[in-house]
Amino acid sequence: MVISPENVLLVGAILLFLSVLVGKTGARFGVPALLLFLGVGMLAGSDGFGIHFDSAPMAQFIGTVALCIILFSGGMDTSYREIRPVLAPGVTLATLGVLMTTVITGFFIYSLADFLPGDFQLGLLESMLLAAVMSSTDSASVFSILRSKGISLKERLRPTLELESGSNDPMAYMLTLLLIQIIEIGSVDWGDAILLLVLQLVVGAAAGFALGYAIVWIINRIDVPNESLYPVLLLACVFFVFAFTNLLQGNGYLAVYIAGLVVGNRKLVHKRSLTTFFDGFTWLFQIVMFLTLGLLVNPSELPAVAGVSLLVALFMIVVSRPLSVFVSLLPFRKFTTRARVYISWVGLRGAVPIIFATYPLMSAEIPNARMIFNVVFFVTIVSLLVQGTTVSAMARWLGLIGKSEEKEIFNVALPDEIKSAMSEIELTAETLAGGNKLMNLSLPDNTLVVMVKRDTHYFVPKGHTQLEPGDRLLVISDNDEELRRSYESLGISRYTMRKNR
Structure with missing residues (x-):
């Protein structure tokens, strides 16, 4: 096919249409839509219909833009009132939990070195890198699946899971970059590394709060005559929060999520139209992100890593994730054992690990980068298939289904000024x-x-x-x-x- 604007738009339109269609069909059978979006991308790729896409930097850029929108939208839809009681356990899971998952899974992968396919051999640092890439739960998957299922969970489990998935990407991101740097340089000052991790978290959180309040102030006072421009203004603010926080050496992903929390919980003009815009825009970028990542993988390469990937996926589901959750939640006695088991089970992997797996691809010092990417992709598919399809069933089996939420029929809202x-x-x-x-x-x-x-x-x-x-x-x-x-x-x-x- 000749590459032209018309052909690119035609292929893009067909892929988006197919994604929506298979997402609707999959919902009937309880299959996560995000998994099907990946499948459409793989089917259209070089091993399928022949669309050749192998640009890791472009996939990473698309993923970064999509994550900014997804995290901000997730923050906007989260109530302070709901997450305040679970703030401490959520943050602990997002930091200590991610670190423990990385270490436990990394040592397991290192122990499997003799069983890796072909001539690939992973050292300890590469094993830790692979584990770090997969260590966070995916915000896009967790937000999408929990909200699309519409189930009500006991013991404040939904805000806990959404808070963890929205705030644990920064820790995995920093661990991934740190380990890549260690592999490239060959040594590291652990004192400086720990200080940098803390600095990124602190600066990211502070920037998120400060810029979030600045966004609220700007939108409420700028008085744009055309109401349709407010979503454009807010979108520009989201990207500014991410980029500016990174310039300050903070973590942009954390800043974007916290800014979304601030904006969503403050009085804001045209909030309803802004929320509706971002909901639709979030779905669009989720589809684009998963399609892009599906195109980036070569399905013909996956069978070579299927065995070790399946072992790693099962180990993370059964051992490292539960162990990290139970240890992280030891100080928090209000969670029952059933709740801890459920939190362990909803440790979904998704687009974020695949995006993070593109970072090693751009480093010449990591010879096994392609194999790491393929393992992460395979583990993500297993996670979405096994855990993503059983979110409701596991909650029901553990007796954690609460009173179902009533759906609104009239779909009207009062202006923010009216407190009735x-x-x-x-x-x-x-x-x-x-x-x-x-x-x-x-x-x-x-x-x-x-x-x-x-x-x-x-x-x-x-x-x-x-x-x-x-x-x-x-x-x-x-x-x-x-x-x-x-x-x-x-x-x-x-x-x-x-x-x-």
């Missing part, structure tokens, strides 16, 4: 036992039923409107606590309640 609570309820025969007119419902003062959905019809009710079981009501109230008590008295246990922070 918005709620949705579904009427039952028990609710209407005291009368089937709206005026018969015992609701608190300063509460208004603004809309009723009956089957496919929507209408604004009046006091004498007759209600039926199955009607869905949109309620706005100035007193959410009193409204909850009214629901209890009416026998309503399933409802949604949203209030601007």
